[in-house]
Amino acid sequence: MPTSDADRRDWRPIATVDTVILTLDEGSLKVLVHRRQRAPFAGAWALPGGYIRPGEDDSAEEAALRVLRTKAGLPNFYIEQLATYSGPARDPRGWSISVAFLALVPRDLLPDLAEDVSLAAVDGLPDLAFDHGRIVRDAVARLRGKGAYSSLPAALLPESFTLPELQRAYEIVLGDHIDASSFRRKVLDLDMIEETGEAQAGVSKRPAKLYRLTGAARTFNRTLGAA
Amino acid sequence: MPTSDADRRDWRPIATVDTVILTLDEGSLKVLVHRRQRAPFAGAWALPGGYIRPGEDDSAEEAALRVLRTKAGLPNFYIEQLATYSGPARDPRGWSISVAFLALVPRDLLPDLAEDVSLAAVDGLPDLAFDHGRIVRDAVARLRGKGAYSSLPAALLPESFTLPELQRAYEIVLGDHIDASSFRRKVLDLDMIEETGEAQAGVSKRPAKLYRLTGAARTFNRTLGAA
Numbered sequence: 001m002p003t004s005d006a007d008r009r010d011w012r013p014i015a016t017v018d019t020v021i022l023t024l025d026e027g028s029l030k031v032l033v034h035r036r037q038r039a040p041f042a043g044a045w046a047l048p049g050g051y052i053r054p055g056e057d058d059s060a061e062e063a064a065l066r067v068l069r070t071k072a073g074l075p076n077f078y079i080e081q082l083a084t085y086s087g088p089a090r091d092p093r094g095w096s097i098s099v100a101f102l103a104l105v106p107r108d109l110l111p112d113l114a115e116d117v118s119l120a121a122v123d124g125l126p127d128l129a130f131d132h133g134r135i136v137r138d139a140v141a142r143l144r145g146k147g148a149y150s151s152l153p154a155a156l157l158p159e160s161f162t163l164p165e166l167q168r169a170y171e172i173v174l175g176d177h178i179d180a181s182s183f184r185r186k187v188l189d190l191d192m193i194e195e196t197g198e199a200q201a202g203v204s205k206r207p208a209k210l211y212r213l214t215g216a217a218r219t220f221n222r223t224l225g226a227a
Numbered sequence: 228m229p230t231s232d233a234d235r236r237d238w239r240p241i242a243t244v245d246t247v248i249l250t251l252d253e254g255s256l257k258v259l260v261h262r263r264q265r266a267p268f269a270g271a272w273a274l275p276g277g278y279i280r281p282g283e284d285d286s287a288e289e290a291a292l293r294v295l296r297t298k299a300g301l302p303n304f305y306i307e308q309l310a311t312y313s314g315p316a317r318d319p320r321g322w323s324i325s326v327a328f329l330a331l332v333p334r335d336l337l338p339d340l341a342e343d344v345s346l347a348a349v350d351g352l353p354d355l356a357f358d359h360g361r362i363v364r365d366a367v368a369r370l371r372g373k374g375a376y377s378s379l380p381a382a383l384l385p386e387s388f389t390l391p392e393l394q395r396a397y398e399i400v401l402g403d404h405i406d407a408s409s410f411r412r413k414v415l416d417l418d419m420i421e422e423t424g425e426a427q428a429g430v431s432k433r434p435a436k437l438y439r440l441t442g443a444a445r446t447f448n449r450t451l452g453a454a
Contacts, residue, residue, distance in 0.1 A: 011280060012240070012281075013242045015239055052322075054238060058314055059314045081310055086286045086288075094281070095279075095281030097279065
């Protein structure tokens with residue numbers, strides 16, 4: 001007979017991780033989803049997720065990176081905790097707790113999506129399995145809440161970008177038009193970006209300068225999470 | 228024989244919650260700790276925490292509120308997720324996952340601390356059980372990071388307070404001296420506080436006006452969490 005909660009393994013919730021990969025694709029903010037092969041929700045779109053495997057994973061974060069590798073064929077990204085979701089009803093298999101992680105990934109780092117993997121626009125999301133729709137909404141709210149005051153939207157761009165591309169990333173993230181001249185002044189004043197010394201290749205007479213995030217902005221960018 | 232991860236109950240991590248109650252007491256930022264009765268870490272100070280009980284709790288948050296009631300005799304506070312801690316080494320009983328919650332509580336709402344409950348200054352914390360020292364440091368970093376730009380420090384005060392009391396709360400949270408006249412101007416400009424119409428009782432000739440948070444600031448205050 002069990003003598004304490006710790007021994008009552010049947011009292012333990014199911015413990016999983018879920019991952020929200022956000023990217024800019026064809027002018028929209030999109031989330032990476034995959035089609036579930038197995039019950040529950042077989043055939044439905046879902047965030048890449050899976051069980052934490054205590055024998056294999058050193059932390060929930062390691063479990064999330066393993067899931068991204070094995071279920072979506074992705075390399076190790078910089079991921080941060082979004083929030084943890086729990087309760088008796090969110091997974092039909094039983095009382096569950098899921099640690100959700102968030103990553104902002106440039107589209108060019110998601111080159112060959114596997115057959116059952118897709119990018120879905122976050123505005124007009126299809127029905128997702130479990131409470132994954134809510135998790136995506138929380139992730140987008142986090143990005144939109146922090147994006148206006150940080151260099152976060154630049155994390156969605158390739159390593160070098162033009163000023164109009166950066167402005168467009170902010171506009172897509174914030175869902176709002178931005179004045180070009182004040183935007184230019186602001187990002188340059190903040191020492192957020194620096195010239196790479198190169199110009200955009202393959203375009204006409206006046207190729208736009210290419211910029212990259214400064215080291216300081218890159219560090220600051222790692223404040224996607226809560227702490 | 229188990230057919231999937233879901234069936235392998237022995238694969239499931241231990242699932243717990245931990246709670247960080249921060250308050251202002253005798254001029255210091257303090258955290259509520261209790262002395263553990265049982266192994267592991269019997270006799271050590273720890274954050275109030277405990278197992279999630281799927282039969283009893285509707286969510287990790289509900290589990291945290293139950294723990295605060297039963298282990299620290301506290302009423303239901305407004306708590307928010309801080310972060311989730313996981314891994315094979317943080318709990319000697321096995322691979323564990325703990326959802327940590329944070330609350331900012333005025334000292335006058337913690338009137339009669341139980342015998343094995345104490346308030347410990349966050350600067351100069353005693354050794355705590357598990358990884359609870361790290362959890363407290365993360366909570367303080369969250370408060371200090373957000374405090375400068377929000378009305379959060381006021382959540383540590385009673386419902387009505389004087390301007391010097393509010394200034395002192397900011398100084399304690401931020402660990403820095405604040406200029407009185409610019410502070411006064413700023414908090415009044417921001418429509419963060421309003422006069423209650425009353426003055427501080429029991430003091431001499433020129434009693435200080437009492438203030439309270441405005442409704443807007445109260446709502447904004449609920450941004451302690453990540454989203």
